[in-house]
Amino acid sequence: MKEGVLTDRQREVLRYRKAGLTQQQIADIIQTSKANICTIEKSAMENVRRARETLDFFYSLDARHICTIEKGSDLLEASKKIYAEAEKIGIKVRYDNIQLMNRIREEIPEKNKSRFVREKIEVYLKNDGDLYFE
Structure with missing residues (x-):
């Protein structure tokens, strides 16, 4: 079945x-x-x-688009951008820097290699601070 x-x-x-x-x-x-x-x-x-x-x-339906991480970006710089955009709308991201980079690596491995973005990544943020990536 x-x-x-x-x-x-x-x-x-x-x-x-x-x-x-x-x-x-x-x-x-x-x-x-x-x-x-x-x-x-x-x-x-x-x-x-x-x-x-x-x-x-x-799950992203409850989230808002906060930024796009462009191809070639360093994940460390990308995480700074994500935090800055979240701060602008008054939402605290629930992950620290290492956790955030690991989430990106694990959830969309085809879009990154090592510390760099291979394909652009759309970032969505929920009110509870959770993130989703496309």
Whole structure:
């Protein structure tokens, strides 16, 4: 039975992978090919990514756009810009500098590398000080 965005098979494969099994080991257990496991895992991860993007959009509906971090920006400078823009509207960001840079790195890894922004990032701030990025 499909719950949410993952099929039962996708859930099963992700559970095995999380437990440390290789694709070949999983294929042997559920009696299919390694190539099929690879396809299932890839589809599952794409579904997870899309679900995460949908949730980010949903949560950002309660937030306001405060700034854009341009391509090539240093994350340290970006965090200063975020704090300054939040201060202008009287909202305290709930993260310190390190936490903020880590959130950007973890939530949108495809848009940054090391300390630098690879693609522009739109920053949204909620009244409770939480941030969302697109």
